[in-house]
Amino acid sequence: MTTAFIAGATGYTGRHVTDRLAREGVRAVAHVRPDSAALGAWTARFTAAGASVDATPWTDEMARTMARLRPDFVFALLGTTRARAARDERATGKAAGYEAVDYGLTALLLHAVRAAAIRPRVVYLSSIGAREQSANPYLAVRGRFERELQESGLPYLIVQPSFISGSDRDERRVVERMGSIALDALLGVAALTGARALHDRWATLTGDALAAGMVRLALDAPDGCAIVDAADVRRAARAV
Numbered sequence: 743m744t745t746a747f748i749a750g751a752t753g754y755t756g757r758h759v760t761d762r763l764a765r766e767g768v769r770a771v772a773h774v775r776p777d778s779a780a781l782g783a784w785t786a787r788f789t790a791a792g793a794s795v796d797a798t799p800w801t802d803e804m805a806r807t808m809a810r811l812r813p814d815f816v817f818a819l820l821g822t823t824r825a826r827a828a829r830d831e832r833a834t835g836k837a838a839g840y841e842a843v844d845y846g847l848t849a850l851l852l853h854a855v856r857a858a859a860i861r862p863r864v865v866y867l868s869s870i871g872a873r874e875q876s877a878n879p880y881l882a883v884r885g886r887f888e889r890e891l892q893e894s895g896l897p898y899l900i901v902q903p904s905f906i907s908g909s910d911r912d913e914r915r916v917v918e919r920m921g922s923i924a925l926d927a928l929l930g931v932a933a934l935t936g937a938r939a940l941h942d943r944w945a946t947l948t949g950d951a952l953a954a955g956m957v958r959l960a961l962d963a964p965d966g967c968a969i970v971d972a973a974d975v976r977r978a979a980r981a982v
């Protein structure tokens with residue numbers, strides 16, 4: 743049976759990806775950090791969706807988990823925001839910004855895969871505009887990880903969406919949501935005037951559409967190496 747390990751399963755995208763994989767008959771293993779206050783609730787939720795839960799700490803132990811589970815696909819869907827990083831850093835006294843979470847934990851996962859000597863396809867949720875030389879730290883860490891993944895010799899799928907949002911996102915991100923609504927309104931007009939490609943590349947993806955397209959693109963080419971944008975994801979989701 744095909745196995746997928748989902749890091750960041752508790753996030754907006756991660757939940758949709760986990761549900762989608764389980765529905766497609768994949769053995770979906772949702773990672774929840776062991777210190778999560780909601781570990782019990784997540785276990786109940788994912789189990790009900792047909793997935794299982796792994797709570798390996800973000801340490802060298804991750805390599806042993808990779809060796810034990812031997813996933814065919816590893817989804818890396820982790821990330822923080824400035825506001826959230828500041829909150830986490832105040833609460834724990836540990837670095838929790840883009841460098842520590844978006845880059846650090848994702849790199850630890852890649853290291854664990856390589857240490858376990860397995861060859862899953864690594865599916866990395868990056869961002870449009872990711873570039874190692876960017877002055878924007880969010881885009882720079884994504885660019886750096888994209889390069890390291892491409893140099894790893896593993897099959898990969900790098901997904902570069904614009905906004906990811908929807909009315910089913912439970913975390914309040916007012917500025918992001920307003921930004922995505924305003925951008926979508928402009929892109930809606932652009933699409934009407936013929937700029938459909940611009941719309942499909944830049945308009946917001948809902949968690950459900952992103953998961954549908956990303957899972958399809960991942961499963962269809964287990965040994966492939968590809969970088970895709972929101973337009974590719976939309977096309978794949980429409981074909982599901």
Ligand SMILES: NC(=O)c1ccc[n+]([C@@H]2O[C@H](COP(=O)([O-])OP(=O)(O)OC[C@H]3O[C@@H](n4cnc5c(N)ncnc54)[C@H](OP(=O)(O)O)[C@@H]3O)[C@@H](O)[C@H]2O)c1
Pocket residue numbers: 749750751752753754755756775778819820821822830838843844847867868869870903904905906907918
């Ligand atoms: N939102 C957008 O518009 C957008 C656009 C393009 C790309 N992206 C990128 O896509 C990815 C997923 O986005 P999303 O909106 O689905 O993310 P999300 O809902 O914010 O979920 C983030 C995930 O990262 C985990 N995480 C955050 N801080 C952590 C920490 N200190 N230690 C361990 N785990 C931590 C969370 O775990 P807990 O639940 O345990 O906290 C959660 O599973 C991110 O990399 C994001 O930057 C987002």
